[in-house]
Amino acid sequence: MTPAKVWLVGAGPGDPELLTLKAVRALGEADVVLVDALVHPEVLAHLRHGARVVDVGKRGGCRSTPQAFIERLMVRLAKRGQTVVRLKGGDPCVFGRGGEEMLALATAGVPCEVVSGVTAGVAAPASAGIPVTHRGLARGAILVTGHTADDADAPDWAALARTGLTLVVYMGLGRVEEITAALVAGGLDAETPAAAVQDGTGEHQRTVVATVGTLAATVRAHDLRSPAILVIGAVAALAHVDARHRDAIAPASWANVLAAAA
Ligand code: SAH
Numbered sequence: 001m002t003p004a005k006v007w008l009v010g011a012g013p014g015d016p017e018l019l020t021l022k023a024v025r026a027l028g029e030a031d032v033v034l035v036d037a038l039v040h041p042e043v044l045a046h047l048r049h050g051a052r053v054v055d056v057g058k059r060g061g062c063r064s065t066p067q068a069f070i071e072r073l074m075v076r077l078a079k080r081g082q083t084v085v086r087l088k089g090g091d092p093c094v095f096g097r098g099g100e101e102m103l104a105l106a107t108a109g110v111p112c113e114v115v116s117g118v119t120a121g122v123a124a125p126a127s128a129g130i131p132v133t134h135r136g137l138a139r140g141a142i143l144v145t146g147h148t149a150d151d152a153d154a155p156d157w158a159a160l161a162r163t164g165l166t167l168v169v170y171m172g173l174g175r176v177e178e179i180t181a182a183l184v185a186g187g188l189d190a191e192t193p194a195a196a197v198q199d200g201t202g203e204h205q206r207t208v209v210a211t212v213g214t215l216a217a218t219v220r221a222h223d224l225r226s227p228a229i230l231v232i233g234a235v236a237a238l239a240h241v242d243a244r245h246r247d248a249i250a251p252a253s254w255a256n257v258l259a260a261a262a
Pocket of ligand 1: 013014038088089090091092093094095096118119120121124169170171172197198199200201202226227228229
């Protein structure tokens with residue numbers, strides 16, 4: 001039997017309307033859907049009647065399904081002729097292990113198609129008023145993980161500090177103290193604007209704006225929760241937050257940034 005297809009589909013961030021038309025079509029064709037934790041439950045409304053849903057995500061510190069098991073399951077189902085959708089939050093290839101799954105499927109001879117999704121690192125800041133590459137403020141943006149298996153594997157924060165580009169940090173909330181300290185130790189001005197966006201585009205969206213020097217204390221004081229994106233760089237000063245809050249924290253060094261946005 002020729003294997004059926006596996007779709008690697010991005011569900012976008014919090015807002016279920018950010019699904020692409022192609023994602024909706026793939027969901028409508030699926031026999032089985034393997035779903036990650038950060039996918040909004042309303043997205044599953046696009047499944048056809050009788051499609052099977054397998055929850056392989058983790059939440060609140062519970063163990064997720066091992067990656068190797070998910071890959072084996074996809075291969076087995078497809079080889080049995082079942083059309084599989086592997087549904088992930090955001091974009092499947094941005095910190096979503098889409099690459100590993102594509103390789104595993106290719107190795108097993110299973111056809112696979114990627115359906116890109118709206119990634120949280122762009123959409124969460126944008127929905128909070130932060131364009132990550134705002135002209136005149138940032139010539140680019142770097143997508144980086146704040147969560148690495150060990151310190152030897154950690155990003156070179158000092159090198160990133162020198163780029164002058166917007167830093168978009170995924171999975172950074174838990175280590176915001178270490179990340180911001182490493183950036184300042186690496187030469188980044190402690191007054192550089194910095195923001196954190198919780199549940200971007202979702203029902204529980206909250207944004208805080210601070211400086212690199214004060215971001216960690218600010219997210220803790222406001223009890224920001226995961227999922228959250230950290231944005232570090234001048235563009236963070238453009239966030240739509242209560243003006244009083246921003247006036248209270250904006251150092252004089254932000255004047256030109258705020259003037260650019262006015
Ligand atoms: N593939 C996903 C990222 C998965 S890694 C994507 O492209 O968006 C998980 C991390 O993504 C979270 O720790 C958080 O940093 C970020 N994230 C996912 N959804 C988010 C949301 N709605 N708001 C803010 N951050 C989000």
